[in-house]
Amino acid sequence: MTAILTATGLDIVKKAFSILGAVDKAIPLSPDLREQGFISLNFLVKSLQANYHLWTETQGIIPLVTGVTEYTLGPNGADILERPIRVVNARYQASASSGVTPTSKWNSTQYYEAADKADTGPVLAWYYSPQLTDGILNVYKAPVDNNSFLNVTYIRPINITVDNGENVDFPSEWFLPLSYMLAQEMSPEVDTPDQATATIDKLAEKYSQMVGIFPLGKLQPIPEAGA
Helix, strand or coil, X not given: CCCCCCCCHHHHHHHHHHHHCCCCCCCCCCHHHHHHHHHHHHHHHHHHCCCCCCEEEEEEEEECCCCCCEEEEXXXXXXCCCCCCEEEEEEEECCCXXXXXXXXXXXXXXXXXXXXXXXXXXXXXEEEECCCCCEEEEEECECCCCCCEEEEEEEEECCCCCCCCCCCCCCHHHHHHHHHHHHHHHHHHCCCCHHHHXXXXXXXXXXXXXXXXXXXXXXXXXXXXXX
16 A cells, blocks of 8 residues: 555446446456446546536647637647637747736627727737537737747546546545445446445445535536626
8 A cells, every 4th residue: 555545447437336236346347347337437527527626727838820810629629639628817928938928818798799800919818618529719819920829728628538547637535435426327227226226325425525525416517707
């Protein structure tokens, strides 16, 4: 045992199946159960994201292009950034060697009604729409050359896969609640006795509340100011 408790995505999945009594602890998960567990874990995380800050803050650099005010962020974008759930802030940089200047975050009304798209110069403000596949970042003013950059702080989603499951984006305090909540989610798909299901439900609620997670539906997401 080390001083730092760590767990992989697979550890959480295996723990959930063990809680359900669906697997032998000494036998590796079958490929089908492994896939089912990772899919269910991601579904659970996406559900929790509606109310809790289950995401990570990441830095990115967007090269600006002369006259271009709209930039695609995501798998189809020119910068190969992940699609941000939200852009937190952005700093304009006139060149690679110059300092950065803070910019203003606008909502859609401010951008589309207040911004004169013909204006050119240093970027002063921006508006981000996450969309479904690729996010769209609109900037004001239009860049005057190809030497400038926009340094962004953005929130990327958590996706736990077999490939990246060695490094789970959760604090260790969440490992047990996640395992029980995952078992709770998968119980309708696994042949689990009613008595065991009732116990899992109670423990899932107990452990989740210990880390500040309340039953889904009891809390509503707080809308972002200006959205």
